Amino acid sequence: MLRIFELDEYIKKNQIEIPKNDEFEKLVNNLAYFQNAEGNNEITNLNYERGLLLYGLIKKYHPTNVLEFGTAKGFSTLCMAWAMSEVNDKGNIFTIDYIGYDQKILHHYKKSDQIHKKIATRENLWQDVAPSSWLKNVKVLTGYGANVVSKNKFPKIQFFYIDAAHFYEGVKNDFFLSLTLSDSKSYILFDDYIERPFYGVKKLIDNEIACKFNVDLIKIDKSNYFMNNGITKSQYGMCFLEVNKNEMIETFGSENVRSYLKKFQRYEKRLRYRNNLNRKIPFLKKIRFSKLLKSRS
Numbered sequence: 095m096l097r098i099f100e101l102d103e104y105i106k107k108n109q110i111e112i113p114k115n116d117e118f119e120k121l122v123n124n125l126a127y128f129q130n131a132e133g134n135n136e137i138t139n140l141n142y143e144r145g146l147l148l149y150g151l152i153k154k155y156h157p158t159n160v161l162e163f164g165t166a167k168g169f170s171t172l173c174m175a176w177a178m179s180e181v182n183d184k185g186n187i188f189t190i191d192y193i194g195y196d197q198k199i200l201h202h203y204k205k206s207d208q209i210h211k212k213i214a215t216r217e218n219l220w221q222d223v224a225p226s227s228w229l230k231n232v233k234v235l236t237g238y239g240a241n242v243v244s245k246n247k248f249p250k251i252q253f254f255y256i257d258a259a260h261f262y263e264g265v266k267n268d269f270f271l272s273l274t275l276s277d278s279k280s281y282i283l284f285d286d287y288i289e290r291p292f293y294g295v296k297k298l299i300d301n302e303i304a305c306k307f308n309v310d311l312i313k314i315d316k317s318n319y320f321m322n323n324g325i326t327k328s329q330y331g332m333c334f335l336e337v338n339k340n341e342m343i344e345t346f347g348s349e350n351v352r353s354y355l356k357k358f359q360r361y362e363k364r365l366r367y368r369n370n371l372n373r374k375i376p377f378l379k380k381i382r383f384s385k386l387l388k389s390r391s
């Protein structure tokens with residue numbers, strides 16, 4: 095069943111601790127701004143409230159090991175690392191992204207009420223805002239999710255944050271990977287439950303998870319940006335659920351999970367290859383190979 099909550103209501107109901115205002119604002123100003131792909135391309139900190147929730151959930155459930163799919167600039171990683179440093183000195187946060195730690199990216203940030211931009215690596219950004227007590231247990235893993243998981247050994251994970259590939263098959267892959275890496279009991283938080291093209295979290299939650307298990311949809315964006323701007327007609331938020339590993343694997347079928355993951359790994363391999371090729375020879379981006387092959391056959 096999908097249970098829907100406003101963020102404030104959820105925080106109050108579950109006695110979730112929120113971070114200190116000044117420090118949180120510093121993180122938001124330094125890491126949560128980005129150029130919005132839709133509308134007028136404004137630079138915004140939309141959805142920054144996810145940091146409050148991530149901090150609070152780590153403090154409440156104090157996992158030993160966390161796995162995050164999708165680091166980006168690391169706003170979410172650092173909100174979790176901050177909470178982790180306060181609850182579990184030995185905790186690990188594994189975070190996966192195909193954008194490398196030392197890769198230069200365009201970065202927007204807010205200073206003295208103005209938005210600025212610069213080129214920086216995630217490593218530079220983190221050095222500027224995070225104390226070593228937060229960073230010491232963050233393990234950065236670079237690569238595509240399925241490939242990284244298959245090539246590394248992980249301890250049992252008690253908390254997952256799924257926020258990398260957003261298309262249905264990709265989100266489902268990260269969900270199934272989470273089930274296989276889960277401790278006997280764990281928690282999963284998904285970002286971006288929304289009805290919009292190329293986003294698959296809602297489809298997965300509505301059709302495959304919330305019809306069998308309780309899922310909390312937490313409406314984090316108080317400005318209601320996506321609905322007010324006509325981008326979606328659906329509710330928007332993050333989905334949180336508790337996982338009992340055996341029960342969930344049994345429900346989805348261990349053989350089904352295994353074969354799905356294998357199939358996705360093959361798909362991801364082709365995607366990696368294609369994206370690497372596009373990076374090296376940018377004009378190839380415009381060519382759809384599948385169409386070209388079909389027209390010749």
Ligand SMILES: C[S@@+](CC[C@H](N)C(=O)[O-])C[C@H]1O[C@@H](n2cnc3c(N)ncnc32)[C@H](O)[C@@H]1O
Nearest residue numbers: 164165166169170191192237238239257258259
């Ligand atoms: C929405 S951003 C993550 C935001 C971050 N979790 C936060 O809340 O601040 C998604 C990130 O996932 C990465 N990503 C997308 N697909 C991926 C994949 N298949 N494997 C690894 N990283 C992926 C992108 O490079 C991007 O940085």
